[in-house]
Amino acid sequence: MSKHPTQTPPGPSLVPLRGAGKGPRPVNLQAVRAYGDTLDDGQMMLSFALPVPFSEEAKEAGRELCRKMGLLEPQVYHAHDLGEGFTYLTIYARNPHTVDFTKISVPKLDARRLDRHGVEALWAEHMTRKIRILGACTGDDAHTVGIDAILNVKGYHGEKGLEAYKCFEVKNLGAQVSNDVLLQEARAFAADAILVSQVVTQKDCHRSNLAALIDLAEAEGLRAGITYVCGGPRLSHAIALELGFDAGFGAGTTPTEVASFVVQAVVRERQP
Numbered sequence: 001m002s003k004h005p006t007q008t009p010p011g012p013s014l015v016p017l018r019g020a021g022k023g024p025r026p027v028n029l030q031a032v033r034a035y036g037d038t039l040d041d042g043q044m045m046l047s048f049a050l051p052v053p054f055s056e057e058a059k060e061a062g063r064e065l066c067r068k069m070g071l072l073e074p075q076v077y078h079a080h081d082l083g084e085g086f087t088y089l090t091i092y093a094r095n096p097h098t099v100d101f102t103k104i105s106v107p108k109l110d111a112r113r114l115d116r117h118g119v120e121a122l123w124a125e126h127m128t129r130k131i132r133i134l135g136a137c138t139g140d141d142a143h144t145v146g147i148d149a150i151l152n153v154k155g156y157h158g159e160k161g162l163e164a165y166k167c168f169e170v171k172n173l174g175a176q177v178s179n180d181v182l183l184q185e186a187r188a189f190a191a192d193a194i195l196v197s198q199v200v201t202q203k204d205c206h207r208s209n210l211a212a213l214i215d216l217a218e219a220e221g222l223r224a225g226i227t228y229v230c231g232g233p234r235l236s237h238a239i240a241l242e243l244g245f246d247a248g249f250g251a252g253t254t255p256t257e258v259a260s261f262v263v264q265a266v267v268r269e270r271q272p
């Protein structure tokens with residue numbers, strides 16, 4: 001699997017935008033601004049909490065923070081008392097900055113999107129034994145719904161999970177599995193692919209935990225020959241590559257997307 005980012009082809013620098021009854025208006029893709037009420041007004045909404053009691057001073061502190069962030073004309077749209085000396089704020093403000101959309105490039109999965117039939121056909125063409133997939137929610141993380149959605153027969157979004165495929169043998173270790181135990185299980189199971197879920201991101205624990213798994217796998221000689229995939233609502237393919245994984249999947253991932261990547265990665269890994 002290539003770990004190199006693929007360049008998103010630059011689109012035209014001006015694309016028409018449909019405005020209410022006004023016909024197409026041009027968007028300058030080299031200087032895109034946030035959109036609030038009208039094109040190029042730069043308006044954006046931010047929500048955050050401050051550790052100060054609910055008061056007019058708390059609202060002004062929120063506005064001041066926005067000004068310090070370079071935002072203009074901050075207006076408090078909503079504020080409420082979170083209790084225990086905390087205030088929650090929603091602020092609308094104008095952002096004067098732009099981004100050059102034509103220069104944005106995001107790494108994409110190096111795999112074709114196959115349906116379940118395509119996944120099983122590719123497997124049957126190249127392999128005579130099932131692909132062994134080991135899944136877990138690691139570290140202190142107990143959010144198993146995501147990994148279950150991908151692996152369990154019941155699946156997600158109308159798609160069956162990987163357990164339902166005849167080409168996969170799936171072992172789901174569940175919640176709060178340490179990296180140590182995961183790799184011991186991987187060795188015993190002779191896993192072809194390890195699927196790790198990380199949902200909690202407090203203090204960036206998802207990143208440190210995932211990076212530590214790859215370090216340990218390398219130290220134990222278990223990095224080569226196994227496809228490492230991570231997933232969770234605040235993960236992406238770009239973050240996964242950065243942390244040493246082969247692929248990463250974010251919010252809304254469906255089982256077929258994962259099956260499609262895994263079968264191609266494992267088949268490719270086995271080719272000379």
Ligand code: B12
Pocket residue numbers: 140141142143144145146147149150156195196197198199200201202229230231232233234249250251252253254258
């Ligand atoms: C249900 C839930 C719980 C349940 C979990 C039950 C269970 N068995 O999973 C319980 C009540 C136990 C729980 C506990 C806690 N929770 Co909670 N929980 C949630 C909640 C409401 C829903 C999560 C969920 O099930 N989503 C549905 C699944 C299908 O979506 P998903 O996880 O994104 O998975 C999809 C993709 O991300 C991807 N995916 C996920 N994993 C993987 C793995 C692979 C390999 C692949 C390919 C894809 C993939 O595919 C899935 C399908 O599309 C979220 C808020 C929210 N709305 O998201 C908070 C949330 C995740 N919880 C949170 C917190 C803080 C906690 C607690 C720390 C609370 C506390 N103080 O005790 C504890 C932590 C417990 C622990 N040790 O982990 C925070 C996390 C904040 C953060 N950024 O870190 C959230 C975001 C709530 C919030 N807004 O504050 N929680």
